[in-house]
Amino acid sequence: MINAERLLGRIDTLGGIGATGDGGVHRLAASAADGQARDLFVGWLRDAGLEIAIDQIGNIFGIYSGRDDAGAVMSGSHLDSVANGGRLDGALGVLAALEAIETLRDHGRTTRRPLIAAAFTNEEGARFQPDMMGSLVHAGGLGVEAALGTLDADGTPLGEALERIGYRGPKACGSIAPHAFVELHIEQGPVLDATGGSIGAVENLQGISWTEITIEGVANHAGTTPMHMRHDAGYCAGALTTFVRRLAGEQPGSQVATVGTLQLMPDVINVVPGQARMTVDLRNTDDDALMDAEEKLKAYCRELAELESVTISTRPLARFAPVVFDASIVDAVERAAEKLSLPCQRMTSGAGHDAQMMARLCPTAMVFVPSVDGISHNPEEHTEPEHLIAGANVLFHTVAELAED
Ligand code: HGY
Ligand code: MN
Ligand code: MN
Numbered sequence: 001m002i003n004a005e006r007l008l009g010r011i012d013t014l015g016g017i018g019a020t021g022d023g024g025v026h027r028l029a030a031s032a033a034d035g036q037a038r039d040l041f042v043g044w045l046r047d048a049g050l051e052i053a054i055d056q057i058g059n060i061f062g063i064y065s066g067r068d069d070a071g072a073v074m075s076g077s078h079l080d081s082v083a084n085g086g087r088l089d090g091a092l093g094v095l096a097a098l099e100a101i102e103t104l105r106d107h108g109r110t111t112r113r114p115l116i117a118a119a120f121t122n123e124e125g126a127r128f129q130p131d132m133m134g135s136l137v138h139a140g141g142l143g144v145e146a147a148l149g150t151l152d153a154d155g156t157p158l159g160e161a162l163e164r165i166g167y168r169g170p171k172a173c174g175s176i177a178p179h180a181f182v183e184l185h186i187e188q189g190p191v192l193d194a195t196g197g198s199i200g201a202v203e204n205l206q207g208i209s210w211t212e213i214t215i216e217g218v219a220n221h222a223g224t225t226p227m228h229m230r231h232d233a234g235y236c237a238g239a240l241t242t243f244v245r246r247l248a249g250e251q252p253g254s255q256v257a258t259v260g261t262l263q264l265m266p267d268v269i270n271v272v273p274g275q276a277r278m279t280v281d282l283r284n285t286d287d288d289a290l291m292d293a294e295e296k297l298k299a300y301c302r303e304l305a306e307l308e309s310v311t312i313s314t315r316p317l318a319r320f321a322p323v324v325f326d327a328s329i330v331d332a333v334e335r336a337a338e339k340l341s342l343p344c345q346r347m348t349s350g351a352g353h354d355a356q357m358m359a360r361l362c363p364t365a366m367v368f369v370p371s372v373d374g375i376s377h378n379p380e381e382h383t384e385p386e387h388l389i390a391g392a393n394v395l396f397h398t399v400a401e402l403a404e405d
Contacts (some may be wrong), residue, residue, distance in 0.1 A: 001393055001396075002096075002099045002100065002103045002389070002392045002393055002396050003099065003101070003102070003103060003106065004385075004389045004392075005348050006099065006147045006389065007095060007096065007099045007104070007117065007388065007389065007392055008385055008389070010044065010094055010095050010098075011051040011088070011091060011092065012085070012235070014037060014040060014041075014042065014091050014095065015041065015087035015091065016241035016277060017033055017036045017314075018031075018034075018036075018037065018081065019087075020034030020375060020379060022083055022180040022350075022379040023086075023087065023101050023379045023380065023381075023395055024082055024083065024084055024085055024086055024087060024373050024378070024379025024380075024381070025085060025086070025087050025244065025293050025383075026084055027079065027081040027085075027125065028080060028081070028083065028124075028126055028127040029080040029121060029122035029123075029124065029126070029127050029128055029133075029158070029161075030058070030080075030127070030128070030161035030162050030164070030165055031080075031160060031161070031165075031181035031319045032165065033162075033375060034079060034080050034165065034167065035077040035165025035167065035216035036117065037080075037091075037279060038058075038079060038100040038165065038167055038201065039237055041060060041079060041084070041094060041095075041098075041119055042054075042151075043099060045060075045062035045098065045108070045117065047072075048064075048098065048101065048105060048282070049064065049105070050063055050064055050117070051063040051065070051237050053168060053171045053176075054132060054169025054171060054291065055138070055143055055169050055170075055171040055172065055173045055175070056144050056148070056168060056169060056170070056171065056172065056173050057133070057134050057137045057138075057147055057148065057162070057169075057173055058121040058134065058156075058162045058167035058168060059118065059119070059120050059121055059122050059134045059135075059137075059138055059168060059169075059173070060114050060118065060119040060167075060169075061076075061114070061117070061118050061171075061176060062098060062117040062118075063114055063115075063116050063314075064101045064104070064110075064114060064115040064116070064117075064232070065114050066107065066110060066112055066113045066114040066115070066403065067110055067111070067112050067139055068112050069114075069179065070112060070113045070114070070179065071113060071178060071179030071180075071362075072113055072114040072115060072176065072178050072179060073111070073113050073114075073115055073116070073178065073179055073180050073181075073182070073399050073402045073403040074097075074115075074117075074118055074176070074178035074180070074181045074182075074358070074362075074397050075093070075096070075100060075115075075116070075117060075181065075182045075183060075184070075327070075395060076082045076093060076094055076097045076117055076119055076120065076183065076354065077091075077092070077094050077097070077117025077118075077119070077120070077122050077123065077183050077184070077185060077353070077354055078090035078093075078094065078095025078119060078121075078122075078123030078124070078348060078354060079088045079091065079094055079119045080121070080123060080124050080125075080126070081123055081124060082124050082126045082377050083126055083217075083400035084377055084378075084379060085124075085376075085377050085378070085379070085381070086375075086376055086377065086378060086379060086381020086382075087381065088186045088193055088381055088382075088383055088388075089185075089186060089376055089377065089381060090123055090124075090185075091189065092186060092369075092383070092391070092392075093183050093185050093309075094117070094118075094119045096184045096392040096395050096396075097116075097117035097118065097184070097390065097395070097399075098117040099392055099396070100115070100117075100392070100395055100399050100400070101115050101117055101169055102397040104119055104394055104400065105291070111400060111403030111404055112403060112404050112405075113179055113402075113403040113404075113405075114173075114403075115403055116176065116178065116292060119136065120132070120133075120134035120135040120352075120354045121133060121134030121162070121167070122134055122137070123352075123353070123354055123367070124211070125238070125317075127153075127375070128151070128158045128321075129150065129210060129317040129318055130210065130317060130318030130320075130353055131208070131311075131352055131387045132320070132352055132356060132357050133147055133149075133150070133158075133209075133320055133355070134251070134285045134354070134356035135356075136153060136357045137173045137174070137360055138173055138174050138176075138357065138358070138361070139174070139358060139360040139361045140174050140360070140361075141357060141360060144173045144205075144317075148162070148168075149368070155246075155300045155343070158399065161313045165334045166294070167221070167386060177361060177362065178358070178361065178362045179358075179362060179363075179402070180326075180362055180363045180364065180402045181189070181278075181327055181355060181358035181361070181362055181363075181364040182329060182330065182332075182333070182355075182366070182367065182395060182398050182399055182402070183353055183355040183358075183364075183366045183367070183370070184366070184367045184391050184392065184394075185351075185355075185366055185368060185369075186355055186368070186369055186370075186371045186376060186381070186383050187200055187348075187349075187368040187369065187370055187371045187372050187374070187376075188351045188371050188374070188376030188377070188381075189350045189351070189371065189376075190203045190348070190371075190373070190374025191347055191372060191374075192294055192345070192347075192368060192369070192370035192371070193370045193371060193372055193374055195345065196343075197343050197344070197345045198337075198342045198343050198344070198348040198369070198371065198387055198390050199333075199337045199342050199343065199344040199345075199367060199368070199369065199390060199391065199394050200344070200345060200346075200366075200367065200368030200369070200386060201330050201333040201337065201344055201345070201346050201347070201365070201367070201368075202325060202330070202333075202346075202347055202348070202349050202355075202365060202366035202367070202368055203324065203325055203327075203330055203347065203348065203365075204285060204322060204323060204324045204325060204349070205289045205322065205323045205325070205348065205349040205350050205352065205353065205355070205366075205391070206254055206284055206285040206286050206348065206349065207283060207284055207285070207286075207319075207320060207321045207322040208281070208282075208283050208318060208319070208352050209227065209278065209281075209282040209283070209290055209293075209318070209319050210279060210280070210317035210318040210319070211280045211294075211297065211314050211315065211316055211317060212277065212278070212279050212284075212312075212314070212315040212316075212317050213240065213275070213276075213277070213279070213280060213301065213312060213313070213314050213315075214275070214278040214312070214313045214315070215231065215233040215235075215236045215237060215240075215275065215277075215278075215310055215311070215312050216225050216274070216275055216276050216310060216311040216312075216313075217230075217231035217232055217233035217236065217273065217274055217275065217276075217308070218230075218231040218268060218272070218274055219271050219272060219273065219274030219275075219309040219312075220271070220272040220274075221263075221270070221271070221272070222269070222271060222272055222340075223270065225272055229270055231272075231308060231309050231310050232272050232273060232308065232310075233264065233265075233273040233274055233275050233276040233310060234264050234273035234276055235308070235387070236276060236304055236305075236308055236310055236312065237273075237276035237278050238359070239263065239304055240259070240278065240280075240300070240301070240304065241259045241262070243297075243300050244257040244258070244259055244282075244297070245257065247282075247293055247296055248298065250288050251284065251292065251293050252285035252286065252289050253282055253284045253285055253289045254283070254285045254286075254289075254348070254350070255281050255282070255283070255284045255289060255293060256281075256282075256283050256284075256350070257280065257281070257283075257293070258277065258280070258281040259280055259281075260277055260279055260281055261277075261278060261279045262276065262277075262278040262381070263276065263277045263278070263291070265275050265277075277318065280295060280297060282297070283350070284322070285322050286322070287321050287322050288372050290322075290354060297314075298314060300316060306319075320352065320357075322337040323355075323356045323359045324364065324367055325359060325365040326356070326363035326364055327366060328363060329363050329398075329402070330346065330365045331367055332365075332398050332401055332402055333366075333367050333394060333398050334346075334400075335397075336393075336394045336395075336396075336397035336398040336401065337394050337402070340392050340393055342355075342394065342396065345392075347368065349366060349368070351376070353366060367394050367395050367398065368391075368392055369383050369387040369388060369390065369391035370383060370384070370387050371383055372384065
């Protein structure tokens with residue numbers, strides 16, 4: 001069994017970096033806080049005697065040699081968070097991956113295959129888009145130069161931000177082709193909490209589509225401009241937000257839709273907004289339904305632009321198809337849960353994860369543990385300690401078994 005005290009202690013220590021004082025963390029990708037979290041993790045990798053590799057986009061790998069020089073079994077997640085997020089999202093998977101290796105090492109055990117604990121850069125996509133960026137580059141889905149050139153809202157390139165925190169590494173991206181990948185993560189949704197389950201054996205993960213929408217209207221006087229003469233970007237942003245909510249209700253499958261960011265310019269009480277910039281996050285397990293939703297959004301933008309005589313432009317920020325995980329890895333997760341007499345149910349991930357990208361490279365699956373009240377991306381994010389420990393033990397047994405085949 002894993003060393004529960006060590007794991008919970010490290011979750012607390014890591015949760016103190018970028019802490020927001022309300023139980024949450026604010027650790028945007030390649031920020032100073034992300035750099036401190038990375039330093040902490042690398043220090044633990046070093047203390048565990050692992051070989052450490054950092055690639056050109058800052059992905060961190062801790063490598064525990066196997067008896068054979070075979071393809072490694074990799075486990076991991078991310079250290080970055082959304083703005084004002086929770087302390088477990090990503091952190092649990094990174095620390096549990098290390099814990100699994102250290103548990104073997106504590107007992108003087110090695111596995112046939114090497115084991116790797118990984119922390120991928122910019123999983124959240126909160127500061128630089130797309131999300132799951134580090135694992136996407138690792139999986140060959142985005143060129144490293146293109147990724148390093150992505151800009152945050154202040155125009156800072158990711159490459160420069162990584163350099164500033166000392167994590168623009170030397171290792172060529174994608175140079176580790178794992179035999180298998182398993183990620184432990186909090187569910188971030190209500191399913192396990194509602195069913196009283198302990199473990200989720202994740203079979204699939206929904207598709208994600210992120211679009212930035214810019215609306216160019218005409219700034220004008222709030223008092224003197226008759227309603228019929230307005231080209232109100234603020235009204236259009238509101239109409240789009242309402243449309244997005246309606247679209248989620250009309251689309252088949254697991255459709256969800258979110259307007260998460262919205263800026264109005266000049267953002268003054270007595271000025272009709274001349275410009276609005278917003279983002280739309282659409283997700284569905286059914287790719288056809290997701291594509292249909294994307295088309296309906298674009299069609300509505302054209303219709304609204306016509307109606308309000310404004311200009312509406314769209315810019316894709318991320319688009320990942322739904323993923324079905326490898327049945328043999330899902331079975332291994334279920335076997336591990338059974339061995340530990342833990343109730344386990346198969347389920348879908350509503351959130352995106354690095355595993356979604358790693359599935360392009362090798363047989364991949366995920367282990368979920370319950371999120372209390374399904375809350376996540378929120379300082380209230382919480383998972384009971386016994387569930388954290390159970391999930392880490394399931395991960396340990398899963399990777400230990402996979403590393404012997
Ligand atoms: O957006 C997501 O689902 C993930 O948290 N990056
Ligand atoms: Mn996450
Ligand atoms: Mn997240």
